[in-house]
Amino acid sequence: MPSLILLMIAGAAMFAYWNAARAAAERAEKLGRDACKAADVLWLDQTVHAHGLRVRRGEDGKLGFERSFRFEYSYDGIDRHIGRLVLRGEQLVSFIGPVRPSVAPLER
Structure with a gap:
């Protein structure tokens, strides 16, 4: 009987x-x-790929998982670039990827 309880706990954790x-x-x-x-870029393959998993402390001090993902995008449909993002729980903590082009005014 105790082994059944342990099996149920392990199943629930998984x-x-x-x-x-x-x-x-x-x-x-x-x-x-x-x-x-x-x-305004093309999001390729319509998916993200899990890239890494670490145990990290959140801002509240509790341990949790930090998951990193990668995805691919293209500016013109020919080239491919890799974007990366890191989530700690539901919070985005890091992003590397496409950005909206902007023009900064020149100072005289």
Whole structure:
């Protein structure tokens, strides 16, 4: 009987981990898609790829997972560039990718 309880606890922990990983991937996908749309570039392959997983402390001091993802985008449909983003929980902590072009005025 105790082994059944341990098996159920392990199953629940694995489900919770899988569910959190899936939610993070969906959030990363939305962030990557929105960034490409805002920068007016093509979001390639319509997906993000999990790139890394680390245990980090959040701003509240609690341990949690920090997941990094990568995605690809193109300015003209021919070239390919890699974008990266890092999520700590649901919070975006790092982003490298397409940006909206802007022109800064020259000082005289």
